[in-house]
Amino acid sequence: MKKIIGLFLLGTLLVSAQESSPFDNKKNEFRVDVLSAIAYGKLSFSYERFLGKDFSVGVNTNFSNSQKIEDDFNDGFRNNLPKYEINPYVRYALSKSKSRYYFAEIFASANGGDFKEIIRDTDSNGNGFYTIKKSKYTDFGLGGSLGYKMYFKESWALEFLVGFGSNLTKREQSPDVISRVGINLGYRF
Amino acid sequence: MKTLKIITLLILFVTTFNSCDTNDDDFYNTEYISVPNLVSIQTQANYNVGDYLYVNSYINRLLAEPNQTNLLDIRKTTNNAPSFAFSYLLEKKVGDEWILVDASFPNIDLNLGKFITGGFYNATAEFNVANDRYEFLCGIKLPTSGQYRLSFGYNSSSTTQVEIRSNSSAESISLTIFSNVSNLDAEGYYNFTVN
Numbered sequence: 001m002k003k004i005i006g007l008f009l010l011g012t013l014l015v016s017a018q019e020s021s022p023f024d025n026k027k028n029e030f031r032v033d034v035l036s037a038i039a040y041g042k043l044s045f046s047y048e049r050f051l052g053k054d055f056s057v058g059v060n061t062n063f064s065n066s067q068k069i070e071d072d073f074n075d076g077f078r079n080n081l082p083k084y085e086i087n088p089y090v091r092y093a094l095s096k097s098k099s100r101y102y103f104a105e106i107f108a109s110a111n112g113g114d115f116k117e118i119i120r121d122t123d124s125n126g127n128g129f130y131t132i133k134k135s136k137y138t139d140f141g142l143g144g145s146l147g148y149k150m151y152f153k154e155s156w157a158l159e160f161l162v163g164f165g166s167n168l169t170k171r172e173q174s175p176d177v178i179s180r181v182g183i184n185l186g187y188r189f
Numbered sequence: 190m191k192t193l194k195i196i197t198l199l200i201l202f203v204t205t206f207n208s209c210d211t212n213d214d215d216f217y218n219t220e221y222i223s224v225p226n227l228v229s230i231q232t233q234a235n236y237n238v239g240d241y242l243y244v245n246s247y248i249n250r251l252l253a254e255p256n257q258t259n260l261l262d263i264r265k266t267t268n269n270a271p272s273f274a275f276s277y278l279l280e281k282k283v284g285d286e287w288i289l290v291d292a293s294f295p296n297i298d299l300n301l302g303k304f305i306t307g308g309f310y311n312a313t314a315e316f317n318v319a320n321d322r323y324e325f326l327c328g329i330k331l332p333t334s335g336q337y338r339l340s341f342g343y344n345s346s347s348t349t350q351v352e353i354r355s356n357s358s359a360e361s362i363s364l365t366i367f368s369n370v371s372n373l374d375a376e377g378y379y380n381f382t383v384n
Contacts, residue, residue, distance in 0.1 A: 074360050076218025118220050118362060120257070128257055129265040130220045130362055 022154040023050070023098045023188065029157060031186030033062070041066035044182060048091070060087040060180070064113070073114065080137065080175055083113035087180065089145075100150040107145065107180060109165055112138040115173040139174035141167040157186035219363045220266065224252050227368040228275060228351045230339060231328075236383045241298050241328030242339065246314045248273055248323040248353070248366075264316070268361035272302070272315045273323050275353045276343045279310070282336040290329060290337070298328035309343040313356070331383045338378040341370060348377030 033044035041064065048058035062085050073081040087109045095101035115137040118130050143165015150158050163180035231243035251260040264270070280287035290296075292306040302325030303313035314325035331337065341351035347367060355364040372379045 076216050076360075076363070079217040116217060118217070122259060123262065123265060125262075126259055127251060127262040127265070128254070128259045129262045130364070131266070132218065132362060 021098045023151075026050075026155065026188045029058075029186050029188040031157065031159060031184040033182035033184050035181065035183040036062060040064065040069070044184075046184060046186070048186075054093045056091045056093075058089055058091070060089065060107075061085065062087075073116070079116055080173060081114040082111060082175055085109055085111040085178070087178075098151075099154075101148070103147050103149060105145045105147070105163065107143050107163065107165060109141040109143065109167075109178045110138070111141065111167070111174065111178065112136060113174075137170055137173040139167040139170045141165045141178045143178055143180065145180045151188065155188050157184070157188055159184040159186060216363070218357075218361070219365055221365045221367065222252075222254055222261070223350075223367045224254060225369040226371065227353060227366060228341070228370050230370065230372050230379050232372055232379070232381075236331055236337075236381055238331060238334055238383055240331050240383070242279065242331060242337075242381075243298075243326060243328040244277060244312065244339075245327075246273075246275070246302075246312065246323070246325040246353070248314055250316075250321045252366075263355070263364055263366075266362055267355040267357045267364050270316075270355040270357045270361070270364070272313045272356045273353050273364075273366070274311060274313045274356060275341065275351050276309050276311055276345065277339060277341045277351070278343050279329050279337065279339045281333070282338075287338065290332065292329045296330040296332065298330075299326075300328075301326040314353075334383045336380070336382055338380045340373075340378050342377045349373055349375070 027050045029048040031046040031048070033046070036042040036044040042062050043065070044060060044062035046058055046060040048056050050056045064082050064084070070081060072078045087107045089105045089107035091103045091105040093101050093103050113136070114134055116132050116134045119133045120128055121131050122128055143163055145161055145163020147159055147161040152158070161180055161182045161184065165178040165180070167174045167176060167178060227248050228244065228246045231245060233240070236242070248263070250264045251262055254261040279290045279292065281290050292310055297304060302315050304327045305311040312325050312327065314323035317324050340348070342348040345352040349369065350367045351370050353366040353368060357363045374380065
């Protein structure tokens with residue numbers, strides 16, 4: 001009996017020792033996406049809350065302000081101009097290490113922007129004419145991502161993320177594909 | 190390190206194709222309509238060396254568009270595009286080959302609009318305020334006797350129709366008009382012989 005109790009206590013101590021890590025008291029993280037800012041002129045911020053051993057939840061928001069995409073929209077090379085995305089997500093760590101690990105996530109997306117189409121209208125003389133009508137769109141989507149995260153000095157995070165999703169309700173107006181691609185720099189506290 | 194390389198390559202790959210979308214595989218400032226007989230070949234019963242073969246295009250500002258109850262104002266649609274353009278070819282049979290007829294000055298008789306020759310002919314019908322229509326009229330001299338053919342299929346997705354495009358400014362609607370042309374055979378050629 002003493003042996004069993006001894007083993008139990010030893011096991012408990014080992015588990016405690018394994019779970020004790022510099023990240024245990026740091027449950028929050030903010031990140032900014034460097035790649036999106038440089039490549040797409042998109043401001044992208046993320047918050048992540050670490051729940052337990054492997055799971056975390058968070059939200060990513062981004063706002064687009066790309067002159068190239070706007071020019072393409074105005075010149076007729078695309079019919080939508082995405083302006084914002086709000087992407088809540090749930091992550092699962094695939095590796096045991098807390099300082100460097102792969103993760104998988106599923107995300108939802110509420111996104112919107114401008115949409116344009118050509119319509120036939122009638123002028124005051126009763127003649128028809130085609131004109132470009134601009135309006136707003138809002139859509140919702142789901143997707144998944146894979147990523148790799150590493151920490152430096154137990155607080156600074158570098159995260160690589162690649163993911164895709166699909167808009168679900170207004171695909172004729174919104175982009176078909178939602179992408180979550182980024183190189184994020186973050187701080188965990 | 191290997192992991193980082195794989196992830197970096199993956200990100201580069203995805204970034205490259207990130208902006209691809211089924212919503213960007215078209216030109217969203219372009220409207221397509223069909224109106225017949227906007228371009229005509231001014232045919233003759235007989236052709237002799239030195240004659241000119243004329244092609245004209247008169248496109249009224251207000252067009253009767255099929256399946257619509259009112260006329261279409263193409264000036265308003267295109268935000269006052271200064272002209273419409275289309276392509277065509279006049280070829281002469283030399284041996285087994287069809288060779289483009291030289292349509293440089295002084296072998297043309299340009300009366301209305303603009304005409305540019307290269308690997309094909311580019312015709313531009315310019316807006317005439319007085320007549321309230323776009324106008325083009327140009328003749329090409331038939332230099333020698335033999336078999337000739339004229340076609341409008343160059344730069345076009347249709348052989349039996351001419352594709353007339355408005356020269357609209359970048360952010361305005363570009364109007365493409367598919368127009369049937371009389372005297373073309375099933376393959377899109379007007380064939381004739383010069384004596």
